[in-house]
Structure formats: C-alpha cells, structure tokens
Amino acid sequence: MTRKAPTAETATDIDITEVMARIPHRFPMLLVDRCEDYKPSESIVGIKCVTVNEPFFQGHFPHYPVMPAVLLIEAMAQTGAVLMSKSLDVDTTGKAIFFMSADNCRFRSPVRPGDVVRMPVRVTRHRGDIFKFAGQCLVGDKVAAECEFAAMVVET
Numbered sequence: 001m002t003r004k005a006p007t008a009e010t011a012t013d014i015d016i017t018e019v020m021a022r023i024p025h026r027f028p029m030l031l032v033d034r035c036e037d038y039k040p041s042e043s044i045v046g047i048k049c050v051t052v053n054e055p056f057f058q059g060h061f062p063h064y065p066v067m068p069a070v071l072l073i074e075a076m077a078q079t080g081a082v083l084m085s086k087s088l089d090v091d092t093t094g095k096a097i098f099f100m101s102a103d104n105c106r107f108r109s110p111v112r113p114g115d116v117v118r119m120p121v122r123v124t125r126h127r128g129d130i131f132k133f134a135g136q137c138l139v140g141d142k143v144a145a146e147c148e149f150a151a152m153v154v155e156t
Contacts, residue, residue, distance in 0.1 A: 011038075012036065012037050012038045012039070013034070013035065013036050013038070014034060014035035014036075014038055014044075014082060014086065015034055016033055016034055018086075019032050019033075019034065019035065019082055021092070022081070022082050022085035022086060022090070022092065023078055023081045023082060023085060023092075023097065024092065024096060025078060028054070028055045028056075029074075030078070031048055031071060031074055031075035031078050032046045032047070032048060032075060032078045032079055032082060032119075033047050033048055033049050034046075034047045035047065035079065035082055035083075037120075038083065038086065040086070040087045041083075041087040041123060041126060042122065042123055043083070043120065043121065043122040043123065044079060044080075044082060044083040044120075044121055045079075045118055045119060045120045045121070046075065046076070046078065046079030046082065046118075046119035046121065047116065047117070047118060047119070048075050048116070048117040048119065049116050049117075050067055050111055050112070050113055050114065050115045050116070050117060051113055051114075052065065052113035052114075054067070054113070056068055056071065057113065065112060065113050066110040066111065066112060067110070067111035067112070067115075067117075069105075069107040069145060072107070072111060072117070072137045072144060072145040073102055073105060073145065073147050073149070074099075075117065075119060075137065076119050076121055076133075076135035076136075076137060076145075076147055076149065077099045077102075077149055077151060079119045079121045079135065080121050080131065080133045080135065080149065080151055081097040081099075081151055083121060083123070083131075083133075084097050084131050084151060084153065085097060088129070088153065090153055094155060094156060095153050095154065095155055095156060096153075096154055096156045097151050097152070097153055097154075098151060098152055098154050099149065099150075099151050100130070100149075100150040100151055100152055101149060101150045102147055102148070102149045103147070103148045103149070104146075104147065104148050105145070105146070105147040106145065106146050106147070107144070107145050108142075108143045108144060108145065108146070109139065109142050109143065109144045110144070111137065111139060111144050111145075115139045116139070117137050117138065117139055117144065118137075118138045118139075119135055119136065119137050119138070120135065120136055120138070121133050121134070121135040122134055122135070124148070129152050129153035129154075130150065130151075130152045131150065131151055131152075132148070132149070132150045133148065133149050133150070133151070134146075134147075134148050135147055135148075135149065
C-alpha cells in the first residue's frame with residue numbers, strides 16, 4: 001500500500017507542502033505548519049504546533065521553556081507571507097517576500113511546549129506589492145501576542 005502526503009482538506013486550507021512552496025523558510029526557521037480560512041487578499045489563519053523539540057528551547061529558559069516572543073512575530077510574518085504569496089501568485093523562483101516593519105507589538109502570555117498557536121492575520125492595507133497586516137497569536141482563546149506589520153515582494 002502506498003501512502004500519499006497529507007493535503008489540504010478544503011480550498012481555504014493550505015497544507016505544509018504548499019506552505020513550503022510559497023515561502024523559502026526551512027527548519028529551524030519555518031514557523032508555520034499549515035494555514036486555514038484563506039481569503040485572498042483579506043485574511044488567513046496560520047497554525048504552529050509547538051513541541052519541546054524546538055531548537056530555541058535549549059537555551060531559552062531550559063528549566064521553564066518559553067517560545068521567544070520575537071519568534072511569535074516572525075510566525076505571524078510568515079503567515080502573512082503565505083497570504084501574500086498565494087493572493088498574488090508570486091513566482092518564488094525569482095521573488096521573495098521580505099518583512100518590512102513591526103509596530104505596536106504586545107506580548108501578553110507565554111507560549112510553551114504542547115501549545116497550538118493559531119495566528120489570525122488580516123490585511124489592513126494593500127497597494128501593489130506591499131501589504132500591511134494586523135495579527136495575533138492565540139493559544140486557546142488567550143492572546144499570547146499581537147502586532148501590526150508590513151511586508152513586500154522583492155526580486156531575488
């Protein structure tokens with residue numbers, strides 16, 4: 001019996017294979033496992049399943065592991081990049097999406113091993129190849145982080 005790779009269940013879901021095709025990040029810096037609720041040029045929800053095996057836990061409070069807050073911002077930015085890449089149908093062989101800015105970042109609650117982080121990201125402004133976003137990191141119904149950020153498509 002041959003097993004197939006997991007695929008997205010609905011047209012609004014994006015599986016890990018498509019995430020990796022849309023953004024260049026790889027382990028240990030790939031911080032989005034999958035996405036849900038994709039609405040072109042509007043919004044998306046990224047999912048990160050945090051495990052104790054994440055390399056940053058070795059040095060970030062090893063006796064009380066906490067995901068670094070800046071990586072929560074990076075995870076939201078990667079989620080936004082997936083939204084941009086799919087919405088604009090970016091050819092990733094000659095272009096990349098670069099993080100431009102982060103504003104009004106707030107860190108409210110620690111993210112620990114075993115947590116599933118949901119990252120709703122919505123477009124607040126879009127002009128050409130530049131997008132501005134508002135995002136959150138949620139663990140259950142608790143806000144772990146929130147931020148406004150921007151990204152742009154660049155030639156590589």
